[in-house]
Amino acid sequence: MTRPIIGRVEPEQRRTSGAPNPTQSGREAGAAREPGTARIAVDLLGGDQAPAVVVDGALRACQADPTLQLLLVGPVEAADAVLAALGPGDRTRVRAVAAPTGPYVDERDVSSVESGVRTAVLAVAQGLADAVLSAGNTGATVTSAALGLGRWPGVRRPALTAVLPSAAGRLVLLDVGSSVDPDEATLAMHARLGAAYASTVHGIAAPRVGLLTIGTERGKGDRLRRAAPAVLAGLELPGAGRYVGLVEGNDVVTGGAADVIVTDGFTGNVLLKGLETAYALLGTPTPEPARQDARPDGRRDAGHGNGGADEARAAVLLGVGGTVVVCHGAASGADIAAGIGLAASLHRRAAVPAIADLITDPDPQSPRGGS
Amino acid sequence: MTRPIIGRVEPEQRRTSGAPNPTQSGREAGAAREPGTARIAVDLLGGDQAPAVVVDGALRACQADPTLQLLLVGPVEAADAVLAALGPGDRTRVRAVAAPTGPYVDERDVSSVESGVRTAVLAVAQGLADAVLSAGNTGATVTSAALGLGRWPGVRRPALTAVLPSAAGRLVLLDVGSSVDPDEATLAMHARLGAAYASTVHGIAAPRVGLLTIGTERGKGDRLRRAAPAVLAGLELPGAGRYVGLVEGNDVVTGGAADVIVTDGFTGNVLLKGLETAYALLGTPTPEPARQDARPDGRRDAGHGNGGADEARAAVLLGVGGTVVVCHGAASGADIAAGIGLAASLHRRAAVPAIADLITDPDPQSPRGGS
8 A cells, every 4th residue: 555655734824823713714714815816727638528527617716716827737639629719818817738548557557647746746746736626536536636745744544524504504514534443543633634624614613523424322343333433532622622422414414413424435525425315316405694693602603714615515624734625526617617626726825734733733722923 | 332143033924935926016025924913113202303203103003903902101191191082992902011211221322211222111021012013213123122022134234215206117226324334245245135125015126236336337436345346246145136336326216127135234324314305305216107117127016906005205124023113313203103014014024024034044945835
């Protein structure tokens, strides 16, 4: 398997105080930079209907965001299709990068089509792009990102992190497909990553972190879920997060029990695909304002500042030294565009470096000055 | 752990031919008896809000079904509450059975409250009731049922089997909480049980059975899901069922890929609770009539004959020598009533013996006369 590579994390933004301000919005929490250019490397070859769907999504994203720049990685003809559809003034915003087309063989035996995401990741590693978007094979994306961008200290398996609507507001669900056979230590790191995401991106003070299982009585669940609570209960969580114990499938829909729900990547992926399909068919659970005001702890989810970008049907890979967004293999053009928008939004808010900072901070209790 | 006990299956009804008739309805498929009395043993002590919710559910069930008889197992005061609310003419339909209240200790260390389900199971084993309904601890119910009613030959772990609405009709999902760390052999037996249920109860000819995983490329999924397809692909499935390969979370909602979806009890329970909560909040996916007519294989789900009883938010335990229905711990009175209705419907149709017959038939291809 891959060797552990310690991430080259460069905290672009340090928090100005050790504890988040409960009243600041998500945008304010992560926003050290002014909104500006975002350069997204897009894997044209990833996805069931690539490159056509990716070309469509890239075009939509360009049209929706005039300060977006795209690095289109893959067949030159596909990149040309995007360029041809753009007005002359916008063509300077798109660059094509050919991906190597020869067979690519590594220990995971991913095929040559994965060279797109490898090249896109390298563009970020080399400073040519700010973030990566791929709808390709998740395993190949995780491996490429871990190798090309490095992993944060202590992260054995990066977490694919999704945001779902719930009846109580937005909910962070992880892992949704990266770590299919995790141990307790990986679940514990993912709990920390999820708390850092909710704190940084959603501006939630003291996010509540729950462990997904199938019954809240002691001793319920499979081997992993019987072993994990002891590890999670003693864990210090970033952003003043707290472990609230066991939650169940219904809590992912109601959102009332936790702001962050941790599970293995197999269960998370199955549940995410089930719920996203149900919501696409039947509508999305939305919080009633009265209910939100009436949260038992009096807190409110204040993170309404990112224009809904993180409600994209896409997931962020947390634990690697860069901003990597993954769309479903079956993503539509609109989904790809939303994923590109999410990548741009996270970059502009310097969200991933801020999360890395929370995770790798050796002493989370000490007050720190801005860098 | 528990010793393997071979079930005392008494096939109450044998199929009159080896292959189901594609045009017959679900009711016709399982209905050798005339609809008549059904005696359901109800565990008054099972569920988060027992006995109040169970009392409510028992009353509703009595009022909805004039030929129902209930054996209420648990505190006599709770049974008295049901009797007091019924008219004098209906009181003969309800009998109270005190459950032992002393501590009950076995190798699973289930507490004394589980004695309700043990006593209810014994009532079925002794011929005093036709089926069991419990909203108590699933593990205790499975253990009590396996010990008290026996397991069918080859069934190591009975399967908790749920029916979900989908955009293509009803879908059988199993296991939803009995077998949390299964191996490939258990998944294979559950595939057989699911096919037999879809054939017998839903009247589906040649049910399609899929394995739930997180991507349809070769090599995706966790250890279990990478190992299981080889076992499932070579399996002979009852009811002329066929294994259609890997499916994903979205297929549980759309229903287009399979009639039966097999998974481990952990993933199944999480997904079931998530989707049931989403459907309760947002509405239920329903097939468009035109879509149903347009199934690629021209088949139709003809099993509309059981009055919607098996759309109850309840699950049937398959693989034990009796009819056992399990409701959520958080079930409402209406859910309990629907679960009792499901138990009565399955009994009246002799569904569980018919499924046992399909599973334990040593030569499913040979034509058999009625018994």
